[in-house]
Amino acid sequence: MAGRLFGVGVGPGDPELVTVKAARLIGAAQVVAYHAARHGRSNARAIAEAYLRPGQIEEALIYPVTTEGTDHPGGYQGAIDEFYAESAARLAAHLDAGRDVVVLAEGDPFFYGSYMHMHKRLADRYETTVVPGVTSVSAASAVLGRPLMERDEVLTVLPGTLPPAELAARIEATDSAAIMKLGRTFEGVREALDRAGRLDDAWYVERATTDRERIAHLADVDADSVPYFSVAMLPSRADRESDRTPRVTVVGLGPGDPRWLTPEARDALRQADDLVGYTTYLARLETRKGQTKHASDNRVEAERAAFALDLAKRGRRVAVVSSGDPGVFAMATAVLEVAEDPQWKDVEVRVVPGLTAAQAVASRAGAPLGHDFCVMSLSDRLKPWPVIERRLAATAAADLVIAIYNPASKSRTGQLVRAREVLLEHRSAETPVIVGRDVGGPAESVRVTTLGELDPATVDMRCLLIVGSSQTRVASRADGSTRVFTPRSYPAV
CATH class of the missing domain: 3.40.1010.10 (Tetrapyrrole methylase, N-terminal domain)
Structure with a gap:
């Protein structure tokens, strides 16, 4: 037998x-x-x-x-x-x-x-x-004294032998992770954690539970000292936030393309219990189990901010979302302004940046923001139109490239007509103008025209304009396309 x-x-x-x-x-x-x-x-x-x-x-x-x-x-x-x-x-x-x-x-x-x-x-x-x-993963978690996952979090176990780019992508997509097979792979693992924006959270555990056990912040470990029998650990995100400090995190989603969402922003969204924002922006986000969306109209920023602060005060993890960067004509200012009220004095406000629409449109056209530029909004809902006109005239006279947000809407059709007239008082009709619409979204279009040829009737709220300076150039390429750039040098006056 x-x-x-x-x-x-x-x-x-x-x-x-x-x-x-x-x-x-x-x-x-x-x-x-x-x-x-x-x-x-x-x-x-x-x-x-x-x-x-x-x-x-x-x-x-x-x-x-x-x-x-x-x-x-x-x-x-x-x-x-x-x-x-x-x-x-x-x-x-x-x-x-x-x-x-x-x-x-x-x-x-x-x-x-x-x-x-x-x-x-x-x-x-x-x-x-x-x-x-x-397992060594369970042992490493135990000796660290940190939980691997909590509630609906996802733990991913990864081999350090993966290429750093793939490893970074998988780290970005998970809540907590254990990375095995270190030794000769350690430098690649550290690179992947850095690329994923998680290096500061990572721990190194060597020979857990033995008399040769070693624990350290992974960023501080000498690669030459790392044996095969070691593990890189990213403990539970919830453990990192275990103090439950009342907090509202204002998150920039970028212009629209999910690839432009930063790892830090993705992290903040994943941690949140509640997602608060304009209906259109929230529609871009998938929710995990246990998350709640709170959508509202685009014209109730103060009310939205107060609602988010109240949720945080009651112990919820709250993320307020904005398109682009939350600090550029967006929700960060609204939340900070409302948070000045003494009733929110114990609620911390954290701002997570995002790629701005101006940067996205500029990248599609070339490098029009390569020299001094300013950013303006043509919306006169929160500031008087005469102020906008004076600022337009001043920036045009200063020969700055101008990125123009909120150029038009269904109810604001005359502002861009007047803005073009003001700009033409100081700029040549041949000044390059870039019109970017829905950049990063499914209906993206980018066209290059001139200030003289710009037709305000073709511009709506989903557009962003970049008006060049006297030095901005349009270069034609062999395939018929154009690239717009503003040189970094400026002629002596």
């Missing part, structure tokens, strides 16, 4: 974290096998040593290579495949002889463990039992 195969997890390092079942099976086995590097030492055996007994047969499965450098004709993969096949054959000989075989696995046998390669080759021929063990 054939013996039985056991894949036994022995945990992360502390022998006292070996389960009762694992300890019993290790002591009862006729054969105990374990993987080891060429020096012959095995972490799994060292953990299980207290449970071994005299007279047991030990099978050290020694890797022929530890890095991808080898002279094997099949390369690294060929050498490893041959090793696993030979190891499985050695264990099969014991099983065929009727001996029970325990294969020790550090951590959990099916969690990035070497045992799985034996399992694939033997489980279809022999009775097999897998005994789970405490």
Whole structure:
């Protein structure tokens, strides 16, 4: 009768974290096998040593290579495949002889463990039992004293062997993460965390629960000192916010393209219990389970701000959303202004920047904002039109490039007509003008015209205009397109 195969997890390092079942099976086995590097030492055996007994047969499965450098004709993969096949054959000989075989696995046998390669080759021929063990991720979380996830948060376990760009994208998309397989991959992992905007949150845990345990902020770790048996940890975001300070976070969504949403903004949105904002902007966001949207009209900024502050005062995590950057003709000012009322004195207001519409339109056209420029709104709902005219005249006379927000709407059709007249008093009719509409959205269009040819009737509220200075140039390309830029130098007066 054939013996039985056991894949036994022995945990992360502390022998006292070996389960009762694992300890019993290790002591009862006729054969105990374990993987080891060429020096012959095995972490799994060292953990299980207290449970071994005299007279047991030990099978050290020694890797022929530890890095991808080898002279094997099949390369690294060929050498490893041959090793696993030979190891499985050695264990099969014991099983065929009727001996029970325990294969020790550090951590959990099916969690990035070497045992799985034996399992694939033997489980279809022999009775097999897998005994789970405490993983290095659970151990790292425990020694850090920080939870991995809370409520509806998502934990992602990642191999550090992924390319940094892919690793960064996956880190951005999750709440908390554990990154395995460090060692030679450490620099790439650190780069990925930095690109994802999460480096400051990351912790480094080495040989958790052992007498060689080390814990540090990952940003401070010397790459040359990092062994394979270490983990990069991004604990629960909720734990980071565990003080529950009453807070409203005003978040810039950018002009529309989801790729222009910053990692910090995505983080703030994911943490929020409540999303507050103009109906059109909230429609761009997906909600997670437990989140609530509070949509309102675009003309009730003060009321929206007070509502958000009240939610925060009652213990809710609140994100107020704005298109573009919240500090540019948007909700940041409204929230801060309302928050001056003493009733909100204990509510913190945090502003998370976003890509502005002016930047987005400029990038589509070239670099028209390459020299001094100003930003103005033609809306006279909150400031008198005579003030707008004076500012237009002053900026035009100063020869600044002008980014114009809110150029027209259904109820404001005459302002842009008059603005064009004021600008023409100071600027040539040949001055380049860029008209960007819905940039970053599905109906995006960008056209280059001149101040003389600009037709105000073709401009609506979804447009942003950039009026060039006397130095702004339009360059034609071989494919018939144009690029607009303003040189960084300016002629002497």
